[in-house]
Amino acid sequence: MSLTLKVDLSPPRSKLVIEKSSFDDEKSRHRKNVEEHYFNHKMELFIPGCAELPPSAQAVFDMSDxxxxxxxxxxxxxxxxxxxxxxxxxxxxxxxxxxxxxxxxxxxxxxxxxxxxxxxxxxxxxxxxxxxxxxxxxxxxxxxxxxxxxxxxxxxxxxxxxxxxxxxxxxxxxxxxxxxxxxxxxxxxxxxxxxxxxxxxxxxxxxxxQVQQTNKHTELLLPVVNSSELEESDDGEWCTAREWYEWLGAVSCGINCNEAPEHYISRYSCPKPNKLTATAVRRSMTGFIAPGRVWAVLEAVRSDMRDNQCPSPWAALTVHGFADSPVSWARREHGFHHGGENLYTLLIFRDSTYWLFQAVGTNDICP
Amino acid sequence: MEGDQNQDLLYQPLPQHISEEKEKLGLKELDCPKDKFVESFLERHIQNFKPSEKKDLKKSYLLLDLPYRQKPTVAKKKTTLNSREKREKKVYDIPPEHQKYSLYVPLHKLWLQYIKDHLQLTPTSNLTLLQKKMLKADVHGALVTVCKSRCPAYVGLTGIILQETKNVFKIITKDDKLKTVPKANSVFSVEFEGLRAKIYGNHFCMRSARRASKKFKMPMKNPTIDL
Structure with missing residues (x-):
């Protein structure tokens, strides 16, 4: 009698929810999203076009927590x-x-x-x-x-x-x-x-x-995004939200996206259209972060953008949750299947609008 | 007397006036066996007598001198109640006046004595032997705790066992509450003389009388201890 091994080759059923809204909108759920994600493991702020973090954001990161x-x-x-x-x-x-x-x-x-x-x-x-x-x-x-x-x-x-x-x-x-x-x-x-x-x-x-880390990028290709359009454009004037998110993930992992697609190690390239920027800064904090701290960073970045302290067109704040947390947002149950990711990214634009990406794994309830 | 007379008549030889005129009447002595006579008789007198029907002839001989009389059947009177009657008459129910924990504490003490004698507890007794004896022991009066159960509501119940049926323990708790705890999918723990016995309810679902005579196969191969 032979034993048959059933291998499940289907891809993991991770979920990604993308929404766009404005900070000034009353019905905006950005506050609820930040405050209800109780257990945060890592927070990362990526600002292109600046060599260093703008002052308010820097102050929040420096506060001992x-x-x-x-x-x-x-x-x-x-x-x-x-x-x-x-x-x-x-x-x-x-x-x-x-x-x-x-x-x-x-x-x-x-x-x-x-x-x-x-x-x-x-x-x-x-x-x-x-x-x-x-x-x-x-x-x-x-x-x-x-x-x-x-x-x-x-x-x-x-x-x-x-x-x-x-x-x-x-x-x-x-x-x-x-x-x-x-x-x-x-x-x-x-x-x-x-x-x-x-x-x-x-x-x-x-x-x-909290463990803090700063990474500085030079001569980085940035995808061009239009704050009011998430999907593909007809003329190829901007990148889709998904392409941008994938690019951001590559930058966070330290993958060089400037190389041509035929490079030996990595075939990943920055989505078109893109622009070259001289510098970009990426600051991360790892540990056990309370939602209040995340909110403080968000508010600091927004105030810096309003006061023209940072010249960049947008800033990206990514917050990772714990892979082994029993809840993702509020009381939604979280589990570990192929992976235990439960993270969100806020793409903050200068005109007080934002894109919110919420990503969860297989054993998770869709946010 | 009439029967005797009839018998005499049956077996008497033919009367004289007939036996003398045998040739005239055409009576002959039987020169063939009795079976053959019957067959040939049937062949002559039954229309369309098929040879295969011969095989269906039952060769049973009726003894006419001893007639068979059927005895009238007397219905056996049942002395026990069936379960519907038991439930109606509430034979096994414990009335509320008797549902007091203090009433059964002496019963528990009695049980402790019983279990000590039954298991022949010594400081050096072999635990596996104790296990085998414990399986046959009576648990009425034991102080039992539900330590694990598939239904979380039962966990933690402690009390003295008053009744044991096929599927259920009836336990009285310290708060004078009579609780009916199913044996299935639960683990019970009994404590006595510094020893603790764990009873896996899944394997205990039988009447106590039957359990005393049942041979439990050790080691248990098929049953699992997973609830």
Whole structure:
């Protein structure tokens, strides 16, 4: 008897959503898009035509924005009454389990809305005893379950049935993980110090800063884009949005697009029509970035464009999410199939209009 | 008496006045076997008698002197109730007055004694032998906890087993609540004498009486412990 191996050769079903709008439009969703993408891993700003970042953007990047890694934190600590009162309910708390793969291990996250999301394996779910939904991906084989615990509810206090049940479930399963933690208290006066002192006594805490990197390009070919047209032009006067996005990805990866298509290493070339620019700057920040920081960078770039501090026709801000995050935007479930990408790019034009590209992988809900 | 008379008549020889006139009446002694006589008789007297029908002749001889009388069948009276009657009469239901946890704590103590004797627990007892004995043990009165279940609502239930049926445990919890927990797709844990036994409900779905006599194949090849 011979065994037949079924190989799935179909391409991964990634999704890309492109929309154009204006910042001044009331119905514009750019704010919601930035603020609801809770867990950001990398932020990259690309400005052609400038040798250095314009001043406001530079200031935002220079602001220190550290996050903490807490090792071996049991989940029972996350439902600690003091913890909820002092940190979850006051300000925005972002927590994500570190070094846990969404398709293999249990992943835990605390959203700034006060919800604790547990994406657990079937065995853990059966022992945990908390009601949840099976994962929306791979529905036929129920391997992963998503449990949501609302920490901000008034009835979620020690002594009440629901709280005790959650606590017993965590104690029975003895779940623990390393966590990335970032806390933005309400009001800008407070620092994030108190949250560190809360955990420092019992658990190993590490303070990390975002890793910054600057790349300068010289003599770069830029595709010509028309801010009001996403699709192909009849006369070939501008590039399509897709072509531009692909080119931006190549630049971010460091691929030289100036070469002719017959080059040995890379056949990729800058889409036509294109223009030559003398310099371009690309600044990236990698770590655990809160949405507030992304918003600050966006506003800084917009103000720089208004004040004519940077002479470029457009700027591109790309934000990558975590491959192992349980949510992509807001409460949409995120998974890892061939890849775990969930990223967005804002192409900001001088006339206060923008293009928004949202890209997700196979195991993701279309944004 | 009449039967005897008839019998006498049957087996009596022919009366004298007939036996003397045999040649005149055309009566002859039978010179062939009885079967052949019957066949030839039938051939002569039945129209269109087919030879194949001879084979269908049943060679059964009716004994006329011992007539067969059928005994009238007496219906056997059933002494047990069927399940519909049981449910109507609520034979196995536990009334609310009896649903108090404190009432069953002595039962649990009794069970602990029973299990100690049944398993012959010593500090050095072999665990695999204990396993085999435990499979045949009665669990009524054991303090059981659902530690894993495909349905998360059952997880964490703790109580004393009051009844065990084919598919279900009826447990009374500390809050005086009678809970019916299906055995399927659940893992139960029983604690006694410093030992904890895990019962995989999927393999336990049978009546307790039947389980005592069933041979569980060890090691279990086909059944899995995945819920």
């Amino acid at each position: 550290d996050f903490y890694i807490i090792k071996d934190l049991p989940l029972t600590e996350l439902i600690n009454k003091d913890f909820i009162e002092n940190f979850v309910k006051k300000g925005s708390l972002y927590m994500l389990s570190h070094n846990t793969h969404i398709d293999k291990h249990n992943v835990y996250a605390v959203l700034p809305t006060g919800k604790l999301i547990l994406s657990v394996h079937k065995d853990t779910y059966e022992e945990l005893g908390l009601v949840g939904q099976p994962s929306q991906f791979n529905r036929k084989v129920k391997r992963k379950f998503v449990v949501e615990v609302d920490l901000t509810q008034d009835i979620f206090v020690p002594g009440k049935k629901n709280y005790e049940r959650v606590k017993k479930g965590f104690q029975r399963t003895e779940l623990k993980a390393d966590f990335l933690l970032s806390w933005k208290p309400r009001g800008t006066r407070q620092s994030a110090g108190p949250v560190l002192s809360h955990f420092e006594d019992s658990y190993r805490c590490d303070r990390r800063s």
